[in-house]
Amino acid sequence: MTTQESIFEIFSEENLAGVAYKNKSLKRSIIDHLDQAGNTTITDLTVALNISVPKTTSLINELVTDGIVKEYGKDDSKGGRRASMYGLVAESGFFIGVDIKNFHVNLGLLNFKKELVNSEMHVPFTLANTPESFKDLIQVILHFINNAPVDKKKIFAACLNLSGRINSEKGYSYSYFHFNEEPLSQIVENAIGIKTFVENDSRAMAYGEFYNGTVHDEKNVLFLNLDYGIGLGIMIDGKIYRGKSGFSGEFGHIPIFSNELICHCGKKGCLETEASGQALIRLFKERIEQGHTSSLLKDKKMPPNLRVADIIQATLNEDVLCIELIAELGEKIGRGISVLINLFNPELVIIGGILADTGDYIRLPIRSALNKYSLSLVNNDTQLRMSKLHEEAGVIGGCLIARHNLLSFNK
Amino acid sequence: MTTQESIFEIFSEENLAGVAYKNKSLKRSIIDHLDQAGNTTITDLTVALNISVPKTTSLINELVTDGIVKEYGKDDSKGGRRASMYGLVAESGFFIGVDIKNFHVNLGLLNFKKELVNSEMHVPFTLANTPESFKDLIQVILHFINNAPVDKKKIFAACLNLSGRINSEKGYSYSYFHFNEEPLSQIVENAIGIKTFVENDSRAMAYGEFYNGTVHDEKNVLFLNLDYGIGLGIMIDGKIYRGKSGFSGEFGHIPIFSNELICHCGKKGCLETEASGQALIRLFKERIEQGHTSSLLKDKKMPPNLRVADIIQATLNEDVLCIELIAELGEKIGRGISVLINLFNPELVIIGGILADTGDYIRLPIRSALNKYSLSLVNNDTQLRMSKLHEEAGVIGGCLIARHNLLSFNK
DNA sequence: CATCGTTTTTAAATTATTTTATTTACGAAG
DNA sequence: CTTCGTAAATAAAATAATTTAAAAACGATG
Numbered sequence: 001m002t003t004q005e006s007i008f009e010i011f012s013e014e015n016l017a018g019v020a021y022k023n024k025s026l027k028r029s030i031i032d033h034l035d036q037a038g039n040t041t042i043t044d045l046t047v048a049l050n051i052s053v054p055k056t057t058s059l060i061n062e063l064v065t066d067g068i069v070k071e072y073g074k075d076d077s078k079g080g081r082r083a084s085m086y087g088l089v090a091e092s093g094f095f096i097g098v099d100i101k102n103f104h105v106n107l108g109l110l111n112f113k114k115e116l117v118n119s120e121m122h123v124p125f126t127l128a129n130t131p132e133s134f135k136d137l138i139q140v141i142l143h144f145i146n147n148a149p150v151d152k153k154k155i156f157a158a159c160l161n162l163s164g165r166i167n168s169e170k171g172y173s174y175s176y177f178h179f180n181e182e183p184l185s186q187i188v189e190n191a192i193g194i195k196t197f198v199e200n201d202s203r204a205m206a207y208g209e210f211y212n213g214t215v216h217d218e219k220n221v222l223f224l225n226l227d228y229g230i231g232l233g234i235m236i237d238g239k240i241y242r243g244k245s246g247f248s249g250e251f252g253h254i255p256i257f258s259n260e261l262i263c264h265c266g267k268k269g270c271l272e273t274e275a276s277g278q279a280l281i282r283l284f285k286e287r288i289e290q291g292h293t294s295s296l297l298k299d300k301k302m303p304p305n306l307r308v309a310d311i312i313q314a315t316l317n318e319d320v321l322c323i324e325l326i327a328e329l330g331e332k333i334g335r336g337i338s339v340l341i342n343l344f345n346p347e348l349v350i351i352g353g354i355l356a357d358t359g360d361y362i363r364l365p366i367r368s369a370l371n372k373y374s375l376s377l378v379n380n381d382t383q384l385r386m387s388k389l390h391e392e393a394g395v396i397g398g399c400l401i402a403r404h405n406l407l408s409f410n411k
Numbered sequence: 412m413t414t415q416e417s418i419f420e421i422f423s424e425e426n427l428a429g430v431a432y433k434n435k436s437l438k439r440s441i442i443d444h445l446d447q448a449g450n451t452t453i454t455d456l457t458v459a460l461n462i463s464v465p466k467t468t469s470l471i472n473e474l475v476t477d478g479i480v481k482e483y484g485k486d487d488s489k490g491g492r493r494a495s496m497y498g499l500v501a502e503s504g505f506f507i508g509v510d511i512k513n514f515h516v517n518l519g520l521l522n523f524k525k526e527l528v529n530s531e532m533h534v535p536f537t538l539a540n541t542p543e544s545f546k547d548l549i550q551v552i553l554h555f556i557n558n559a560p561v562d563k564k565k566i567f568a569a570c571l572n573l574s575g576r577i578n579s580e581k582g583y584s585y586s587y588f589h590f591n592e593e594p595l596s597q598i599v600e601n602a603i604g605i606k607t608f609v610e611n612d613s614r615a616m617a618y619g620e621f622y623n624g625t626v627h628d629e630k631n632v633l634f635l636n637l638d639y640g641i642g643l644g645i646m647i648d649g650k651i652y653r654g655k656s657g658f659s660g661e662f663g664h665i666p667i668f669s670n671e672l673i674c675h676c677g678k679k680g681c682l683e684t685e686a687s688g689q690a691l692i693r694l695f696k697e698r699i700e701q702g703h704t705s706s707l708l709k710d711k712k713m714p715p716n717l718r719v720a721d722i723i724q725a726t727l728n729e730d731v732l733c734i735e736l737i738a739e740l741g742e743k744i745g746r747g748i749s750v751l752i753n754l755f756n757p758e759l760v761i762i763g764g765i766l767a768d769t770g771d772y773i774r775l776p777i778r779s780a781l782n783k784y785s786l787s788l789v790n791n792d793t794q795l796r797m798s799k800l801h802e803e804a805g806v807i808g809g810c811l812i813a814r815h816n817l818l819s820f821n822k
Numbered sequence: 823c824a825t826c827g828t829t830t831t832t833a834a835a836t837t838a839t840t841t842t843a844t845t846t847a848c849g850a851a852g
Numbered sequence: 853c854t855t856c857g858t859a860a861a862t863a864a865a866a867t868a869a870t871t872t873a874a875a876a877a878c879g880a881t882g
Contacts, residue, residue: 018840019868021461043830050432052870053831074878080829081877165788174788220655232754236647243756244631245792250753255746255784256667265786335666339750342661343643345654373666375676377576377585381656429870430838454860463840468861485848491859492847 010066011407026051026059031068031088031407035114039072039087060086068092068112088113094150095406096158096194097398098141099201102127102228103307105137107144108395109155110403114212119395120144127176134177138191145192157195159402160188161204161394163229167246168199197405201225201394202249202353203240205387206233208397209350214388218347222340223387224251226333226355226362228277228308232340240401252276256336275332277308277355283325284311294321308354315358323361330362334369341374341382352387359386421477422818437462437470442479442499442818446525450483450498471497479503479523499524505561506817507569507605508809509552510612513538513639514718516548518555519806520566521814525623530806531555538587545588549602556603568606570813571599572615572805574640578657579610608816612636612805613660613764614651616798617644619808620761625799629758633751634798635662637744637766637773639688639719643751651812663687667747686743688719688766694736695722705732719765726769734772741773745780752785752793763798770797 164175171185206223225231232251252272575586582596617634636642
């Protein structure tokens with residue numbers, strides 16, 4: 001029996017009854033506990049799961065022969081005989097995260113102990129809603145899998161992060177690659193030969209930041225993905241909140257401005273029309289046309305194909321116009337966040353996405369807008385923190401989601 | 412052993428281990444199942460809880476001798492011996508809900524089977540943040556308890572609904588009756604001699620509507636309490652979402668207007684300044700001053716102490732000005748709701764609170780504003796429904812919260 | 823460096839639960 | 853109205869878990 005088979009046995013949805021069912025759930029609980037609490041002793045598990053020592057011992061032994069758990073030496077002395085520490089086996093399974101951006105793809109490989117063992121960042125790729133773009137993507141993924149330093153059979157699952165509207169339960173992506181009735185997850189799964197899930201990019205980043213990033217004890221956390229659009233990942237009680245069909249967090253399209261700009265979603269007054277990376281480029285052009293200047297100009301003219309990354313870089317190089325624009329953006333985003341704080345009373349709001357790389361240039365205007373627009377009692381309750389994982393948030397989150405979905409913890 | 416003692420034994424937080432612990436949790440699970448699924452058979456429980464028939468039988472028998480469960484005749488024939496139906500005993504315990512409004516109090520008494528056995532609506536009372544008002548309130552509650560048609564000892568818990576910021580976990584009310592450091596829940600508990608919880612009024616209404624009202628299978632539901640202020644109760648995955656400190660749902664104070672009106676919260680541009688019952692009265696006055704007329708005028712002058720209820724009544728009597736104002740209000744509320752829909756992608760939004768009594772006069776403008784302001788894909792996903800429980804939502808919700816907290820189901 | 827207190831682990835005894843078999847109850851068909 | 857098929861409830865047997873007791877492992881103390 002290979003490791004893979006035994007893992008699938010434990011995590012299969014097969015309907016067992018009676019003792020077999022109970023043992024299976026107990027084993028899952030043990031893995032869940034080892035997953036969350038790290039390596040522990042049998043005594044620890046005994047109190048955590050409310051089962052006796054002999055029972056725990058026999059279950060652990062089975063998991064050890066299954067290859068999912070192994071002994072990690074002895075515990076520190078607590079006065080008597082030292083207890084054996086048990087923990088998950090890092091090499092017993094791997095998971096892939098594919099984070100698809102507008103102009104590149106990031107990929108990562110995670111082991112069973114939630115450690116990133118391999119990653120490829122900034123693989124060139126242009127996201128377009130065409131079959132060609134999709135084919136390119138599959139090639140990028142296959143290349144990553146073939147170059148991965150592990151047995152392909154031990155890669156249990158993958159997760160694709162895409163912006164736009166995603167129904168991760170059913171595997172549909174509505175904004176990209178929705179060419180026929182078959183769910184995107186299924187199409188990719190067939191193409192790469194690995195169980196595949198899809199998830200909204202901001203939610204995946206939120207998940208990564210939540211479980212492997214800047215979040216410690218907080219349970220209700222909002223993650224902002226400030227990119228060309230404005231995404232929002234909502235974590236409630238430690239779980240991703242997706243809404244009815246997976247369309248939650250359309251923060252960029254809340255109507256809080258009284259302008260006449262038509263958003264690409266077709267509505268007027270969306271937050272995204274004033275406070276996104278796209279808006280940033282538009283505002284930059286407008287200022288240049290009004291006669292302002294910037295270090296980004298080539299021969300005193302607008303550079304062609306100006307990207308958000310350029311403006312971020314210029315800001316960090318202390319370009320005055322860019323600093324001003326980022327501050328304006330921050331003010332507007334802060335006003336948006338104050339809506340979120342009033343509604344969610346979160347413990348923590350994380351500023352992520354490429355625009356978060358501007359650091360204090362964007363953080364301080366956001367902070368002051370929050371004081372201006374949200375109820376102080378509620379606002380004081382909420383921490384504002386910058387992303388810790390930066391551009392790795394997506395891949396790590398994707399890997400963790402693949403892992404979580406396959407193992408179906410906490411369900 | 413009295414019934415009360417035995418109930419507290421099962422639901423006590425006392426730390427048992429081993430078999431005793433397991434039996435206790437199984438008993439709780441049985442009660443939980445009977446609570447949600449109604450009367451069922453032993454075979455049913457066997458598959459639902461994954462335990463054997465003899466084990467289920469012995470647990471049920473213990474619960475029967477405890478007085479919490481009893482037999483409710485035989486099941487319909489399915490071909491063989493007819494199964495006994497078991498269910499909760501309605502009279503084994505009672506719960507009180509106290510819904511405190513600006514100008515009156517509603518009280519209700521719920522039995523163990525979630526049936527409202529007694530209620531007193533519109534008990535005269537004026538809510539003010541003074542010790543006198545609080546004393547009056549206690550008198551109202553004591554009067555209700557003493558007149559209740561059940562043994563006072565069998566009333567296990569009560570819940571107080573108040574508007575404003577409430578930390579229900581710790582029992583604090585910040586907007587009303589926060590006279591000293593002791594939690595309000597504790598003060599009331601000492602005064603009435605019954606375990607007491609406090610909850611935000613809109614959340615309690617949402618809870619009532621969710622479990623005994625218009626909600627059927629939906630799990631992610633938003634409830635709008637349109638009163639003098641605008642409250643929001645958020646139900647996620649069947650649970651009340653309270654946020655970090657219980658300040659979630661401050662919907663009335665999201666800054667989505669660019670007006671110069673100072674809200675009573677101290678900020679500008681709050682939804683409440685334009686779309687609440689308070690705003691309605693202000694707008695009515697303004698129109699009258701501009702020369703408009705209405706059936707509500709006395710000698711062609713503003714009536715003193717005009718209440719929202721008066722405008723609602725006039726609307727239902729087809730007063731043209733009031734109908735217009737309600738439509739304007741609906742439009743603005745709809746714009747606010749579109750923010751919620753974009754963020755939450757809920758299955759259902761319930762329009763409740765006194766202004767919901769205007770029915771289609773407010774529903775239709777809300778509906779059309781939603782089409783105008785929210786993403787169609789997301790919007791089409793969400794149902795809009797009017798409250799079913801109307802002014803009883805609060806009391807029923809309060810009773811159910813008291814019951815839930817005491818029994819601590821799903822925890 | 824042997825002994826003692828402490829804690830984990832293993833083993834044996836006890837208790838509890840499930841599984842299987844039997845009995846009881848019910849409706850329908852002959 | 854008896855018989856037969858089916859399903860629930862009960863009883864007995866078998867299995868599995870917990871509890872208690874004993875052994876092993878370890879550090880500290882004298």
